[in-house]
Amino acid sequence: MELALQFGWGMMGHTRSLLREWGSGTVILSPRDLSDDQLRRFSKDVRKLNGELLVDPQFYLPHSHHHRLVAHEYWPDDYDSVVFWSGSELEALLTRLHDLNRDLDTKATLLPGLHGSSVSSDWLIQQQAILEGAERVGIPPEDSFATVALSDTALLSDANVEDLLEGSRDWSPHGVYLICEHPQGDYLVDNPTWLANQLDLIAGWRLRGKQVVVGYSNHQNLLAAAAGATAIASGTWMNVRSFPPDKFRVQYEEEIRRRTTWYYAPAALSEFKIPYLDIAARQSLLADLKPDHPFPQSHTAPLFSGAQPSATGFSERDAFRHYLQCLRIQSEAATDLSFDRTLDGLQSTLDNAERVLDGLHAVGVSGQGRDFGDCIGPCRAAIGVLKTTRGPVLRREWRNLTT
Amino acid sequence: MIDLNWLKAQFPALSGLTRLGRGGQKEVFTANHQEDGEVVLKVFHVGADRERALREVRVSLDLVDARIPDTYEVGTADSPTGEVLWVRERLIRGQNLRGVLAHGPLSGDQVIRAAMDLLDVLAAAEQLSIVHRDVKPDNVIAAEDGSFWLIDFGLARHLDLASITATGLPFGVGTPGYAPPEQFRNRKPEIDGRADLFGLGVTLYESIEGANPFRANARDNLEILRRTETTALPSITRAIVRGGGFADLIQAMTRTRPSHRPESVAYAREWLESILDER
Numbered sequence: 001m002e003l004a005l006q007f008g009w010g011m012m013g014h015t016r017s018l019l020r021e022w023g024s025g026t027v028i029l030s031p032r033d034l035s036d037d038q039l040r041r042f043s044k045d046v047r048k049l050n051g052e053l054l055v056d057p058q059f060y061l062p063h064s065h066h067h068r069l070v071a072h073e074y075w076p077d078d079y080d081s082v083v084f085w086s087g088s089e090l091e092a093l094l095t096r097l098h099d100l101n102r103d104l105d106t107k108a109t110l111l112p113g114l115h116g117s118s119v120s121s122d123w124l125i126q127q128q129a130i131l132e133g134a135e136r137v138g139i140p141p142e143d144s145f146a147t148v149a150l151s152d153t154a155l156l157s158d159a160n161v162e163d164l165l166e167g168s169r170d171w172s173p174h175g176v177y178l179i180c181e182h183p184q185g186d187y188l189v190d191n192p193t194w195l196a197n198q199l200d201l202i203a204g205w206r207l208r209g210k211q212v213v214v215g216y217s218n219h220q221n222l223l224a225a226a227a228g229a230t231a232i233a234s235g236t237w238m239n240v241r242s243f244p245p246d247k248f249r250v251q252y253e254e255e256i257r258r259r260t261t262w263y264y265a266p267a268a269l270s271e272f273k274i275p276y277l278d279i280a281a282r283q284s285l286l287a288d289l290k291p292d293h294p295f296p297q298s299h300t301a302p303l304f305s306g307a308q309p310s311a312t313g314f315s316e317r318d319a320f321r322h323y324l325q326c327l328r329i330q331s332e333a334a335t336d337l338s339f340d341r342t343l344d345g346l347q348s349t350l351d352n353a354e355r356v357l358d359g360l361h362a363v364g365v366s367g368q369g370r371d372f373g374d375c376i377g378p379c380r381a382a383i384g385v386l387k388t389t390r391g392p393v394l395r396r397e398w399r400n401l402t403t
Numbered sequence: 404m405i406d407l408n409w410l411k412a413q414f415p416a417l418s419g420l421t422r423l424g425r426g427g428q429k430e431v432f433t434a435n436h437q438e439d440g441e442v443v444l445k446v447f448h449v450g451a452d453r454e455r456a457l458r459e460v461r462v463s464l465d466l467v468d469a470r471i472p473d474t475y476e477v478g479t480a481d482s483p484t485g486e487v488l489w490v491r492e493r494l495i496r497g498q499n500l501r502g503v504l505a506h507g508p509l510s511g512d513q514v515i516r517a518a519m520d521l522l523d524v525l526a527a528a529e530q531l532s533i534v535h536r537d538v539k540p541d542n543v544i545a546a547e548d549g550s551f552w553l554i555d556f557g558l559a560r561h562l563d564l565a566s567i568t569a570t571g572l573p574f575g576v577g578t579p580g581y582a583p584p585e586q587f588r589n590r591k592p593e594i595d596g597r598a599d600l601f602g603l604g605v606t607l608y609e610s611i612e613g614a615n616p617f618r619a620n621a622r623d624n625l626e627i628l629r630r631t632e633t634t635a636l637p638s639i640t641r642a643i644v645r646g647g648g649f650a651d652l653i654q655a656m657t658r659t660r661p662s663h664r665p666e667s668v669a670y671a672r673e674w675l676e677s678i679l680d681e682r
C-alpha cells in the first residue's frame with residue numbers, strides 16, 4: 001500500500017523535501033490551500049521532483065464557501081439549484097476540472113463528489129450524475145476516480161455501506177477516492193463498526209478491480225492494507241490526517257493555531273507531546289519510543305541522544321517529516337504477499353503497540369488525544385470482521401490486488 | 404386433480420401416463436413418448452399464474468445445453484374446467500436430492516459433482532440474466548449417472564423483464580432457509596445470480612453436513628428468516644477437497660450480504676475450478 005501526500009496548509013516545503021528524499025511519490029493537491037497560481041507553480045515543482053499529481057476538487061462540502069476554494073476558476077457560481085445536477089452547470093464544472101487536470105498533468109482526475117450524510121437514493125443519483133457528466137465531457141473513466149465523502153453516521157450504518165456497495169456496482173471510474181468523517185471529530189477512531197465498515201467498502205471496491213485511495217488518513221488507516229487499499233493519503237496537521245465533520249472543523253483549525261509539536265512513535269502507533277518524552281526518559285522507557293530500523297533517524301536522533309528531549313530543539317518541521325517518513329515505510333510494509341500474512345503483520349503491529357503503551361501508561365506517559373491505546377481493540381475487531389466476511393475472497397484475489 | 408383418462412385422450416403419443424406429483428401451480432406426470440422416450444408432462448392448473456408459467460417455459464427453452472431437462476413440446480389444451488398450459492420435457496432418471504439426503508449426506512465426490520453441475524446451470528442462467536430464486540435440495544435431481552440437474556424454474560426471474568412479484572410486498576418469493584435476505588426482504592435491485600449462489604451454498608452445506616442450520620428445529624418460518632439474516636453457517640466439518648478452499652467457497656457463497664458473496668456465479672465457478680485444479 002502506498003502513501004500519498006495529502007496537501008494541506010504549510011506543506012510545500014515538506015512535500016519538496018520528502019519527494020526529493022523518496023525520489024518519487026504522489027501528491028494530492030488541495031485548492032483550498034493553494035491559489036490557482038500557486039497550484040500551477042507548485043505542480044511544476046512536484047513534477048520536477050519526479051512526483052505525480054492528483055487534484056482534490058474539494059467539492060464535498062460546497063457550502064463551506066472557503067474564500068480560496070471559491071476563487072478557483074473551476075468552482076461554480078451557483079450550485080444550489082437542483083437543476084445544477086442535471087443541467088449544463090455540472091458539465092461546465094467538469095469541463096473546467098478536466099482542463100485543470102490536463103494543465104497540471106495529473107495522473108488521474110479526482111471527480112467531484114458531494115458529502116453524503118447518508119447513502120440515500122438522492123445522493124446516489126447525484127453521484128451517478130457526476131460520473132455520467134464526466135464521461136460526457138470527455139474525462140476517460142480509466143483515468144478517473146469517483147470521490148466518495150461520507151459522514152460518520154453513514155459509515156456507522158451497515159445498511160448504508162451495503163447500499164453504497166450495491167449502488168456503485170455500475171460505476172465506470174477506474175478508482176474511488178474515499179473520504180470518511182471520523183465519529184465525534186475524533187482524530188483516532190475507537191468505534192469498531194466505523195473501522196469495519198470502512199474496510200468493507202475498501203475491500204468491496206478493490207474486489208471489483210477499482211483502485212481505492214483513502215484520503216485524509218492517519219496511521220490508523222494502516223489497517224486499510226488488510227482490505228487491499230491502493231494507497232492512503234496523509235499530511236501534516238490533523239485536518240489532513242482525518243476528515244472532520246463540519247462542526248468540528250474549527251477545532252481542527254485551532255490545532256494549527258496552537259502549533260503543538262507531537263512526536264510519532266511508530267512502535268506505539270501513538271504521538272506524544274515532547275514533555276512526555278522527558279518523563280519516558282526519566283522512567284528509562286524512552287528507548288521503547290525510538291524509531292528503530294527501518295525507520296529513519298535523521299529527524300529524531302537528537303531526541304534519543306541522551307539529552308533531555310525537550311531541550312533538543314525537536315521542531316514541528318522535524319515532527320511532520322518524521323511522521324510522514326515513518327508512515328510511508330509502515331504503509332509499504334503493511335501489505336504482504338498474502339492476505340493472511342498481511343493480517344498477521346497488522347496483528348503483530350497492534351500487539352507490539354499494546355505492549356509498548358502498557359509500559360508507558362503504567363508510569364503515566366500518554367499520547368492523550370493521540371494515544372492509540374483505546375483503538376487497539378477496535379482495530380482488532382475490525383480486522384476480525386473483515387477476515388470473516390471477506391477473508392475467503394480476499395485470500396483468493398490477493399495477488400491480483402497487490403501486484 | 405386432472406382426470407387421467409382425459410389426459411390420455413389429449414396425448415395419444417404418450418403411454419404409461421403416471422401421476423408423479425401435484426403442486427400449487429401444476430400437476431406432473433411421467434410417461435413414455437413414441438420418439439422421445441421417457442418424459443415428464445407438466446400440466447398447469449387452470450387458475451395457475453399464466454405469466455409465471457410462461458416464464459418458466461421460456462427459461463427452459465432459453466437454457467439449452469445446460470443441466471436442466473430439455474423441453475420437447477409446449478402447448479395448451481381445453482380441459483373440462485378450462486384451458487390449461489402443458490409442457491412435455493425429458494425425464495431425468497434419478498432421485499430428488501431431498502430424498503437422497505434423507506438417507507445421509509453425499510460423498511465428497513458427489514458434493515463436488517453437484518457443485519460443478521449446478522454452478523454450470525446457474526452460470527448459463529446468469530448469462531441470460533435469469534435468476535432461479537429457489538435453489539434447494541427439492542429442486543435438484545441426483546441422476547442415476549451421477550450428474551445433478553436443476554429443475555423447477557417456477558420462481559425464476561428474468562432480470563431484463565418486468566418483475567411479476569409486487570415491488571411493495573414486504574416479503575419476496577423463495578423458500579425460507581434457502582433464499583437469501585435480499586430475496587425474502589424483496590430488495591429487488593440487489594437480486595441477481597448472487598441470490599442463487601446463496602441457495603446453492605446452503606444446499607451444498609446441507610449435502611455435506613446432513614442438515615440446514617437455518618431450518619433445523621426452527622419454531623416457524625420467521626425463526627428461519629431471522630437465523631438466515633443474523634447468523635452465518637457454521638464451518639464445514641468434513642474436508643471435501645484437500646486444503647480449506649472448498650469450505651471458503653461455501654462460506655463466501657452463503658454470506659448474508661450479497662456484496663460479501665462472490666461477484667457472480669461465473670466467478671464462483673471459476674473459483675471452484677481453481678480449487679479442483681489445485682487438488
